[in-house]
Amino acid sequence: MTSKAGDKDEDYVKFRVLLDKYSKLEQLKCLGPDYPLGASRGETEYEALCVFSQLTPNSVPHPIFYDEESRTMCMEDLTTYKDFRKQLIRAECCTEAIEKIAGDIGQLHNQTHVAKIGEEKFTEYKKRFPNTELVSLTEQYIFTKPFDKSDETNRLSEDISASLPQLYDNPDVLQAAHDMKHIFLNKKECLLHGDLHTGSIMVDGGDTKIIDLEFAYMGPPAFDIGILLANYIFSYYGHMSIPEDNERHRQFAQSMIEACKLTVTKYLDEMTSCTGELQVYQDNLLCEMAGFAGCELIRRVVGAAPVADLHSAYSKQDALGAGTRLLLGRKNIKTVDKLLIIALMLV
Known part of the structure; x- marks a missing residue:
C-alpha cells in the first residue's frame, strides 16, 4: 500500500x-x-x-x-529511519533525538498515570494491557534467570568469569534484584513501553519513532527510563573500550553521560503526575531507575540477550560492575548525577 x-x-x-x-x-x-x-x-x-x-x-x-x-x-513505513542502537555503535547521535525520546515517554507516563486519570480509567487501561505472558517473560529474563548462576540460558563466558563473584557471591546484590522484581510486578501506576532499549527506537536525524510495543503493560514508570539509561551506559562503556581512534570514541562516550542527564531532565519536565508530594515521588523514581538500570546492565552481560554495544571483555566487565553498584547503591540515588557517579565511577 x-x-x-x-x-x-x-x-x-x-x-x-x-x-x-x-x-x-x-x-x-x-x-x-x-x-x-x-x-x-x-x-x-x-x-x-x-x-x-x-x-x-x-x-x-x-x-x-x-x-x-x-x-x-x-x-x-519508516524507510528513512535507522536503528538507534546501530547508530550509537557508529558514534552517531544528536541531542534532539535524545530529548524527543525522553519527552515522548514522559508524556505517555504522565497522560496514563493513575493520579491523573483516576481509578476508573486506569482500570480500563489495565484490562486493555494485561499482557501476562510477556510480563512473565520480562520477569524471568531480567530479574530471575540472570541472578541464578545455574540457569542454563545464561552466558557465563570465560571473558567475564573473574567478575562474576561480585554478582553471585554477594547476597545483597541478589536481594536487591529480588526487590526490583517485586516493584516491577506489583507497582502499577501508568502505561509503559515495557522494553525500551535502543534497538526498539528508530531515528531519522532528530526525529524518533518508538517501535516493538508488544511488551506494553501497566507498571512502574521508572522501569522504562531505567532500561533506557542502562542502554546509554552500554554505549558509554562500549566506546570507552575501543583502542582505535581513541579520542573520538572517548568524546562520544562523554556524550552518553550528557544523554543520561538530558533524558532524566526532559522526562521529569513532562512526567509531573505523582502520588504524594512531587519531590519525594521524584526522588523515589530516581532510586527505582537506578535499580532497574542495574538489572538491565547485569542481564545483558550474563543473561540470554546480549547487546552489540559490549564488544570486548573490558566493556562487559565494566557494565557488570556498573550494574552491581547501582543495585547496591540505589537507595541513596536521588539525582541523575549521583546515578552516573556510581555507575561510571566518575570523580
Missing part, C-alpha cells in the same frame, strides 16, 4: 503491510524454537500503537489497521 507525495495522506511517503509477523507461535530469537511465544502480542502491539499515537502524537509509527484473523498489521 503506497501513497504519493501530494495525495490526501501526504504525511506518509508509503506504507507497508507486515504480513505474517504474528503467526500462531513465535519464538524468542535469542533462544530458538524451544521457547515459543503466543500470538496475542500482535494485538497488544497494535493496541499500544493506537494509544501512543493518540496521547503522544509522532512518538510511534502511525497504525493503520490490524487484522486479527490473518495477524496482519499495517502501519507507517
Whole structure:
C-alpha cells in the first residue's frame, strides 16, 4: 500500500503491510524454537500503537489497521529511519533525538498515570494491557534467570568469569534484584513501553519513532527510563573500550553521560503526575531507575540477550560492575548525577 507525495495522506511517503509477523507461535530469537511465544502480542502491539499515537502524537509509527484473523498489521513505513542502537555503535547521535525520546515517554507516563486519570480509567487501561505472558517473560529474563548462576540460558563466558563473584557471591546484590522484581510486578501506576532499549527506537536525524510495543503493560514508570539509561551506559562503556581512534570514541562516550542527564531532565519536565508530594515521588523514581538500570546492565552481560554495544571483555566487565553498584547503591540515588557517579565511577 503506497501513497504519493501530494495525495490526501501526504504525511506518509508509503506504507507497508507486515504480513505474517504474528503467526500462531513465535519464538524468542535469542533462544530458538524451544521457547515459543503466543500470538496475542500482535494485538497488544497494535493496541499500544493506537494509544501512543493518540496521547503522544509522532512518538510511534502511525497504525493503520490490524487484522486479527490473518495477524496482519499495517502501519507507517519508516524507510528513512535507522536503528538507534546501530547508530550509537557508529558514534552517531544528536541531542534532539535524545530529548524527543525522553519527552515522548514522559508524556505517555504522565497522560496514563493513575493520579491523573483516576481509578476508573486506569482500570480500563489495565484490562486493555494485561499482557501476562510477556510480563512473565520480562520477569524471568531480567530479574530471575540472570541472578541464578545455574540457569542454563545464561552466558557465563570465560571473558567475564573473574567478575562474576561480585554478582553471585554477594547476597545483597541478589536481594536487591529480588526487590526490583517485586516493584516491577506489583507497582502499577501508568502505561509503559515495557522494553525500551535502543534497538526498539528508530531515528531519522532528530526525529524518533518508538517501535516493538508488544511488551506494553501497566507498571512502574521508572522501569522504562531505567532500561533506557542502562542502554546509554552500554554505549558509554562500549566506546570507552575501543583502542582505535581513541579520542573520538572517548568524546562520544562523554556524550552518553550528557544523554543520561538530558533524558532524566526532559522526562521529569513532562512526567509531573505523582502520588504524594512531587519531590519525594521524584526522588523515589530516581532510586527505582537506578535499580532497574542495574538489572538491565547485569542481564545483558550474563543473561540470554546480549547487546552489540559490549564488544570486548573490558566493556562487559565494566557494565557488570556498573550494574552491581547501582543495585547496591540505589537507595541513596536521588539525582541523575549521583546515578552516573556510581555507575561510571566518575570523580
